[in-house]
Amino acid sequence: MPRWGMAVDLDSCTGCGACVTACRAENNISTVGDEQASLGRAKHWIRVERYWEGDFPDVRLKFRPVMCQQCNNAPCEPVCPTYASHHTEDGLNAQVYNRCIGTRYCANACPYNVRFFNFFNPSWEKPLHLQLNPDVSLREVGVMEKCTFCVQRIKATGIQAKAEGRAVRDGEIQPACAQACPPRALVFGDLEDPDSEVSRLSASPRGAALLEDLGTRPNVTYLPRLSQAI
Amino acid sequence: MPMDRRSFIRLTAITGASATLASCGNPENELIRFVPDEDIIPGQAVWKPSVCPLCSAGCGLTVRVMDADAEVTRNGQAGVVRIAAAKKLEGQPSHPVNQGTLCARGQSAIQVTYHPDRITQPLKRSGTRGDGRYDAISWDDALTELVGRLDALASAGNQTGLAFLARPGASHRRALVDQFLARFGAPGAVTFELFGDDVLRQANGLSFGRPQLPTLDLPNARFVLSFGADFLGTWNSPVAHAVGYGEFRRGRPDIRGRFVQVESRMSQTGANADEWVPVTPGTEGVLALGLAHLIMSATPRTAAGAGRAGALVDGWAGGLTAYTPDAVQAITGVDARRIERIAREFAASGPAVAIIAGPPLAQTNGLFNALAVNALNALVGSVGQPGGLFFTPQRDLAPAGSRASRPATSLSALASGILADGESPVQVLLVDGANPIFTAPRAWRVGEAIAKVPYIASFGSFLDETSGLADLILPDHSFLESWVDAAPESGSMVAVVSAAPPVMRPLYQTRAMPDVLLDVSRRLERPVDPPLPQAYEEALQTSFAALPATRPELGDAWAAVQEQGHWAGTLPAGAQAPAAAPAARGPVTMAEPQFDGDASQYPFHFLPYPSAAFLDGSLAHLPWLQEMPDPLTSAMWSQWVEINPATAARLGIGDGDVIEVASAHGSVRAPAVLTPGIAPDIVAMPVGQGHRMFTRYASGRGENPVGVLAPVTEATTGALAWAATRVRVTRAGGPDGRLILFAGGLREHVEHGR
Numbered sequence: 001m002p003r004w005g006m007a008v009d010l011d012s013c014t015g016c017g018a019c020v021t022a023c024r025a026e027n028n029i030s031t032v033g034d035e036q037a038s039l040g041r042a043k044h045w046i047r048v049e050r051y052w053e054g055d056f057p058d059v060r061l062k063f064r065p066v067m068c069q070q071c072n073n074a075p076c077e078p079v080c081p082t083y084a085s086h087h088t089e090d091g092l093n094a095q096v097y098n099r100c101i102g103t104r105y106c107a108n109a110c111p112y113n114v115r116f117f118n119f120f121n122p123s124w125e126k127p128l129h130l131q132l133n134p135d136v137s138l139r140e141v142g143v144m145e146k147c148t149f150c151v152q153r154i155k156a157t158g159i160q161a162k163a164e165g166r167a168v169r170d171g172e173i174q175p176a177c178a179q180a181c182p183p184r185a186l187v188f189g190d191l192e193d194p195d196s197e198v199s200r201l202s203a204s205p206r207g208a209a210l211l212e213d214l215g216t217r218p219n220v221t222y223l224p225r226l227s228q229a230i
Numbered sequence: 231m232p233m234d235r236r237s238f239i240r241l242t243a244i245t246g247a248s249a250t251l252a253s254c255g256n257p258e259n260e261l262i263r264f265v266p267d268e269d270i271i272p273g274q275a276v277w278k279p280s281v282c283p284l285c286s287a288g289c290g291l292t293v294r295v296m297d298a299d300a301e302v303t304r305n306g307q308a309g310v311v312r313i314a315a316a317k318k319l320e321g322q323p324s325h326p327v328n329q330g331t332l333c334a335r336g337q338s339a340i341q342v343t344y345h346p347d348r349i350t351q352p353l354k355r356s357g358t359r360g361d362g363r364y365d366a367i368s369w370d371d372a373l374t375e376l377v378g379r380l381d382a383l384a385s386a387g388n389q390t391g392l393a394f395l396a397r398p399g400a401s402h403r404r405a406l407v408d409q410f411l412a413r414f415g416a417p418g419a420v421t422f423e424l425f426g427d428d429v430l431r432q433a434n435g436l437s438f439g440r441p442q443l444p445t446l447d448l449p450n451a452r453f454v455l456s457f458g459a460d461f462l463g464t465w466n467s468p469v470a471h472a473v474g475y476g477e478f479r480r481g482r483p484d485i486r487g488r489f490v491q492v493e494s495r496m497s498q499t500g501a502n503a504d505e506w507v508p509v510t511p512g513t514e515g516v517l518a519l520g521l522a523h524l525i526m527s528a529t530p531r532t533a534a535g536a537g538r539a540g541a542l543v544d545g546w547a548g549g550l551t552a553y554t555p556d557a558v559q560a561i562t563g564v565d566a567r568r569i570e571r572i573a574r575e576f577a578a579s580g581p582a583v584a585i586i587a588g589p590p591l592a593q594t595n596g597l598f599n600a601l602a603v604n605a606l607n608a609l610v611g612s613v614g615q616p617g618g619l620f621f622t623p624q625r626d627l628a629p630a631g632s633r634a635s636r637p638a639t640s641l642s643a644l645a646s647g648i649l650a651d652g653e654s655p656v657q658v659l660l661v662d663g664a665n666p667i668f669t670a671p672r673a674w675r676v677g678e679a680i681a682k683v684p685y686i687a688s689f690g691s692f693l694d695e696t697s698g699l700a701d702l703i704l705p706d707h708s709f710l711e712s713w714v715d716a717a718p719e720s721g722s723m724v725a726v727v728s729a730a731p732p733v734m735r736p737l738y739q740t741r742a743m744p745d746v747l748l749d750v751s752r753r754l755e756r757p758v759d760p761p762l763p764q765a766y767e768e769a770l771q772t773s774f775a776a777l778p779a780t781r782p783e784l785g786d787a788w789a790a791v792q793e794q795g796h797w798a799g800t801l802p803a804g805a806q807a808p809a810a811a812p813a814a815r816g817p818v819t820m821a822e823p824q825f826d827g828d829a830s831q832y833p834f835h836f837l838p839y840p841s842a843a844f845l846d847g848s849l850a851h852l853p854w855l856q857e858m859p860d861p862l863t864s865a866m867w868s869q870w871v872e873i874n875p876a877t878a879a880r881l882g883i884g885d886g887d888v889i890e891v892a893s894a895h896g897s898v899r900a901p902a903v904l905t906p907g908i909a910p911d912i913v914a915m916p917v918g919q920g921h922r923m924f925t926r927y928a929s930g931r932g933e934n935p936v937g938v939l940a941p942v943t944e945a946t947t948g949a950l951a952w953a954a955t956r957v958r959v960t961r962a963g964g965p966d967g968r969l970i971l972f973a974g975g976l977r978e979h980v981e982h983g984r
Contacts, residue, residue, distance in 0.1 A: 011486075012476045014462040014502050015861045017842065021334035021854055025318050031857040034867035034931075040973035042857060042866060049975060050501075050862065052906055056874055057508045059906045061501035061862070066976070113976060125346040125926075127737065128853075130298045130315045134273065179320060182331040182469045183476030211976065226486060227504065 002168075003091035004149050005191035005219035006178070007201035008065055011226050013185035015063030019046050019177035023067075026150060026176035028136045030122030043116040045147040046177050062225055065186065067177065068093060068114045068147035069210055069218030076106035076115065084144070090154075091191070091219055095146055102142035111211050115146045149188070150175035170196040191219060262309030267735065270297045270314050279322055279795025281716050281728040282336040283709040284849060286399035287467040288716030288728045289336055290325025290795045294318040295733060316340055316710045316733050321469070325728070326798045327721040328469040335845070336469070338854040343708035343737070345851065347925040348691050350738035353703040359681060360698050362923065369741065372704055373753060379658050379685050380414070381755040389415030391657035393644065393683075395664040395696070398423050400717040402729065402770055405627040406744045406762070407662070410751055413758035418638030419662075424669040424838075424846045424917065424936065427466075428949040429591040433600030436815055437539035438613055440621040443467075443720040446585060448474030449481055450617035453579040454489045455521075455572070456499065457514040457603055459587035463498035463861075464840040466587065467721030475502075488579065490572060492517060492564075493589065495837050495872065495914045496907030498861045507572075508909050511835050511953060512823025513562040514590035515599035517569070518606045519543065519820070520558030523550040524573035531577070531609055539608035542601050544817040581617025582610055589837060592953035595821035596944040623725040623800075624807035625717050627773070640948070641666055642941070645679035654682050661688040662743055663706070667695040668921065668934065669846050671950065672896055673941035689743040692851060694924045705740045707732075712742040713766050722798065725806075727777075729770055730795035742766055776805055818946075826940030827894050827956030836893060836957040837914040838935045844918030850928035851921075859972040860916070863903050868970050869919040869932025870903045873959065874910040878902060886965035891915070893957045896937040901969035913959055932968070 023029065023046045032041050046067040053060040074093045076085045084099035085106045095106075107115040121141045124132065132138070135152040139145045154173050161168045170189050178186040189198035201207070202221040209218045273296070280291040298315035301308065319340050323330035342348075352372035357363030367375075383391045394411055396404060396419035407419050427443055435441030443466050446454065461471040478487035491503035494511055509517060526533055526549050533540055533547050540546040545553075555566035576582045586603040590596065612618030639647070648654045659680065670676040680686065680699055688700035691708065706712075715729035744766035751758045763769040770791075777787040780799035784790040787797050825835070840846055842862075843855040850856070856867050863870060871889055883889055889902045891913055900915065908914055920934030940955040 009480060012479045014472050014475060015498055016462065016468070016472060017334045017858055017861055018332060018337070020858055021337045022332075024854055025337055025340070031853045034856075034970055037857060037866050037972075038967065038970045042972055044859070044972065047859065047972065047975075048861060050864070054906065056876070056906050056909065057506075059496065059506065061496060061907060063501065063861070111976065127300060128341065128344045128346060130300060130313075130344050131317060131340055132298075133317055134296060134298075179330075180332050180337065182328070182333065182472030183479070184331075184473075185476065 001089050001192070002190040003192045003219065004070065004154065005091070005189065005198050005202060005221070006149070006175075007187045007198050007207070007221045007223060009185045009187070009201065009223045010062065010064060011223060012183040013063050013065060014183055015048050015050070016182065017048055018180040018182060019065055019186060020044055020048060022176040022180035023147070025131070026133060026136070027148070028132050028138055030124065036119070041119050043145065045114065045116070045145070064222065065177070066112060066114065066210070067220070069112055069216065069220045070149060072217035072219065073215055075109040075111065075216060079105040079109045081105070092149055092151060093146070094148065094151070095144060097137060097139050097143050097145070100143045102144065104144065106144055111214055111216065115144050118143050118145065262307055264302065264304055264309050264311040266312045268314055270312060272297045272312075275317070276314070278733045279730040279793070280319070280710060280733050281714045281730050281795060282319070282332070282339055283714060283716070284335050284339050285845060286716070286719060287327060287469060287721055288399070288718035288726070289328035289332060289469055290322030290728055291319050291332070291336070291730075292322045292795075293710065293733045294320070300737065314734055316343060322795055324794050325796050326724060326726050327467060327718050329473050331469055331473060333469050334858055335843070335849055335855065338849070338852045339709070341852045341854055342691065343710045345692070345925065347693075347851070348708075348738070349693070349703055349705040350740070352705065352739070355701045359701075362693055362698060364703065369739070372702060373746070373749060375702060376687055376704070377750055377753045380750065383657055384414075384754065384756055388657065390417060391655065392416035393656040393659050394419040395659065395661045395666060396421050397663050398426070400624075400627060400719060402627055402715045402717075402773055403744050403766065406766065406769055407747065408628065409762055410747050410758065413751070413760070413762065420638055420641055420644050421664065422641035422666045422670060424950070424952060425588070425840050426949060427587065427591075429596040429944050429947050430587060430600055432947050433597055433604055434621075436542055437601060437604035437608065438621070439809060442621055442624065444585070444619040445622055445720040445722065446471060446474065446583060447617050447620055447723070448487070449477035451478060451581050451583050452485065452487055452617060453576055453582035454478070454487065455576055455582065455584040456489070456491045456503070457518065457584065457586040457599070458493045458590045459585045460497040460499045460840075461585065461587070462502060463842055464845060467718065470721030488575070494835075494909045494912055495839070496862070497588075497839070498842060501862065501907070507564055507568070510561070510563045511589065511912070512593040512595060512599070514586065515595065515602035516553065516558055516820065517562045517564060518584065518586075518599070518602040519550050520553045520555060520562070520569050521573045521576060522602075522606045522609055523553040524555065524570060525577045525609060526550065528573070529577050535611070536605050536608035539601070539605045542815065542817055543605045544819040546605060546817070577610065580610065581612060581615060583607060583612040583618045585619070588839075589953040591944070592951050594824040594942060594945050594951050594954055596949065596951065597946045598818050598821045601818050620723055622718060622720050622722050624719070625725055625727050625801060626805055626807040627717055641670060641676065642674045645670075645674050645676045648679040648682050649675060654684065656683050657685065659683045659686045661686065661690065661696055661700065663690050665694045665696045665848060669917075669936060671939040671941045672937050689746070691740075692925055695922055698923050704743075704746055705738070706743040707736050707740045710734055711736040711740070713770060715770060724798050725801045726796055726798040727774075728796040729774070729791050731792055744769070776802075778802060821945065823954065824942070825954050825956045826942045829956060832893060832956035832958050833911065834957050834959055835912045835953070836891065836938055836955045837912055837953055838917045838939065839914060841916035841918035847918040847921065847934075850918050850931075851925040853927045856927055862907070863905070864972040865903070866970050866972055867931065868968060869900045870915070870969055871900045872903050872905050872908050872914040874908050874912075875904045875906060877910045878904050881959060881961060883959075883961050886969050887961055888963045888966050890960050890962045891935075891938060891957050892960075893938045893940060893955050895940050895955070898933040898935050898938050899962055900932055901965060903969070913957065
């Protein structure tokens with residue numbers, strides 16, 4: 001059984017936001033408009049955080065894309081009264097939309113703030129709805145949604161590989177964010193496969209998990225930006 | 231009709247759905263399900279090539295096409311039909327520019343096709359100009375009307391009374407427009423880009439004989455020194471450079487490229503630099519010459535090694551003795567020891583390359599700055615060498631003997647010509663998706679000039695500030711519904727021409743602009759002679775027939791284009807664009823930048839910059855981009871002014887306060903964003919918001935910072951010096967709630983901020 005994970009090379013990430021839009025396009029994430037966005041209700045399953053350091057003129061800015069860390073010890077899972085938020089065999093923190101009753105306990109428990117609540121029914125002004133991806137279900141009002149590592153792509157590739165009687169190749173599955181990323185800063189793959197690129201990167205001495213001390217044991221590893229200060 | 235299992239299931243599904251729908255609800259909500267026009271297998275994705283039309287980079291797309299239910303009206307009856315619809319745009323893996331990746335803007339291009347405010351059929355103005363009232367009109371009537379206007383020009387012998395406003399970027403589409411204009415007898419098409427690169431093109435023509443944008447060979451470079459170039463964000467071919475940047479950082483074992491950015495407001499690209507060097511605006515060229523002086527005096531590299539690029543700089547042959555580190559520090563504000571260190575690194579860690587673009591070229595001395603950096607590149611031998619600057623070979627797009635007989639004029643000259651006393655010299659204006667009323671400085675009075683033209687026809691898909699003045703609208707297909715092509719100026723080491731067939735059937739009663747123009751050329755009383763190609767597709771086919779097959783497994787060049795959406799390879803002799811003879815020119819002396827506005831009255835430099843989401847504002851109508859948090863501020867749906875926190879404190883300005891930025895030419899109000907990545911004497915604003923009219927998503931959102939710009943130009947080239955305006959800044963009030971920041975962040979940060 002694979003364990004899906006991602007390595008994020010912050011030394012290559014340029015902060016461009018291609019991943020943010022790719023995720024929105026792939027996963028039918030609705031725009032909420034300016035009024036709802038000003039209430040903090042915009043949904044971005046992946047976001048690019050920015051960290052300013054220092055003052056002018058010795059100033060630095062660091063970017064960090066943050067999506068669901070797919071924790072092995074996920075705080076969002078045990079708090080769900082309906083088991084909508086649960087752990088899959090292949091290591092994903094999955095969300096069953098039609099089990100979710102909208103308690104929002106999971107969002108409260110998540111230290112990474114990567115779960116998004118639907119405060120109202122999403123809408124697409126016609127004919128924008130023609131773009132919707134039929135492989136991803138739409139979420140209605142009262143339902144929590146989050147990054148799935150593009151589980152629809154994982155499944156589709158798995159089915160294809162099985163039909164062809166072979167194993168899934170490393171790099172064959174790409175979540176939308178990793179696929180769009182121009183500098184290839186996001187690398188996805190199977191952490192149980194010691195030869196996969198994601199395993200190699202995650203094992204790097206540079207690697208670190210986000211808020212590691214909380215003990216969430218994420219499947220996402222960050223490789224911090226290098227500096228060549230002289 | 232032979233009935234197999236699949237058709238049987240499809241039929242039962244259709245009749246079943248219709249029966250269910252017919253048996254419930256109100257009669258007025260009954261949905262008729264029409265028979266699809268095309269053979270579609272439900273649930274099965276097909277991938278088709280296309281070309282991103284949103285900027286000049288010309289990235290290749292692969293489009294996921296699947297079935298979808300579209301609402302249509304047929305014979306007056308509303309209903310639903312299953313269509314093959316584009317679902318997602320992704321990078322074409324085999325395309326040499328974007329190599330399988332795509333930026334946020336390119337991915338949002340799909341919303342152009344499905345935009346709810348797209349113009350769906352030809353329209354004729356019924357209200358006064360600019361009030362947005364139009365009546366539907368048939369294509370036949372619309373074309374008759376336009377042809378009548380052109381015939382009137384021709385019979386009066388006034389063919390030069392036709393003007394064409396085009397989008398920038400080379401393509402066969404544009405070549406067809408130029409062909410049409412040349413054969414009709416009209417001047418060439420006018421283009422205007424607020425953040426244009428004419429200064430750099432001219433400088434590269436002078437220094438290297440290549441008047442085009444360069445491509446950085448990042449995968450092989452070890453040191454990149456960038457003067458204001460936002461090559462990972464909005465400038466040139468950002469996706470191509472970002473792909474190369476990934477390899478620059480981690481593509482080679484034990485080598486990590488080093489990157490220094492020189493600029494006075496931190497751009498998205500500058501945020502990635504190992505070292506960020508703020509510099510006094512307009513003095514970038516002096517810094518480059520200071521580095522060149524040190525390199526020439528400390529290493530075996532000689533002044534003569536820089537060839538023509540060096541000879542163009544006054545004092546070069548003598549070793550630039552005036553540009554000592556201390557003298558350069560006094561002018562640029564960069565510490566002398568830092569200059570010495572950067573010069574050492576630049577000379578020692580080859581391949582090293584310098585690049586200049588953006589604000590340093592948008593000064594009155596932009597050409598000097600560009601020539602200085604070009605000479606620095608020539609000195610270290612980075613031109614055309616691995617890890618250096620390259621110029622993508624250019625395909626000659628103009629068929630033999632069809633170059634415009636009359637050169638195109640500039641937008642400002644066109645406007646002042648129209649506004650001169652008497653009748654407008656332009657009697658008929660055709661607009662193809664350009665919106666100069668939004669992007670041109672107010673002092674050029676482009677809006678007034680266009681309003682004075684007696685007849686305007688627009689091919690645009692949306693009503694904006696410019697097309698909203700049109701008397702006739704002949705809406706173009708979206709790029710997914712027609713042939714589309716682009717000839718990238720940069721972003722690839724080999725020549726590349728992107729072109730691709732339609733991905734889906736047109737949703738509406740629209741027609742491809744090139745085909746409309748060709749149709750018009752045949753309908754004229756005196757059809758153009760010699761005749762133009764029958765169709766856009768035919769022109770493309772003829773052009774690609776002249777190119778060799780580069781992937782034999784896909785067939786000839788034309789077959790390959792239809793399969794993968796581009797041709798890439800070595801151009802045969804005769805297919806390459808003719809090289810422009812370099813203009814002979816004496817050495818350029820150091821020129822100090824001049825600014826509009828007195829420093830005592832207007833103490834701040836005003837820096838407009840292309841928005842990461844909307845570029846020059848042409849993409850502000852796409853809701854995905856409106857809701858994409860800005861990389862540096864996380865703002866969405868908003869307009870803002872960036873200001874240094876120390877300056878803000880001195881002026882009593884808090885984060886989010888509304889401030890007024892005023893020049894001698896205009897003022898704009900927007901919320902303040904306090905950021906450390908900007909010099910204390912600069913305020914910066916993204917261009918893109920502030921549309922008066924541009925669909926439901928962009929209209930009335932903030933104010934357009936272009937209104938502040940002075941009509942200052944670069945002294946030699948005449949290009950708009952958009953970074954040379956001085957302004958004053960005052961607090962106008964507290965937060966007005968219009969600055970929307972993305973609330974998401976790690977919980978500890980978000981709650982700490984509350």
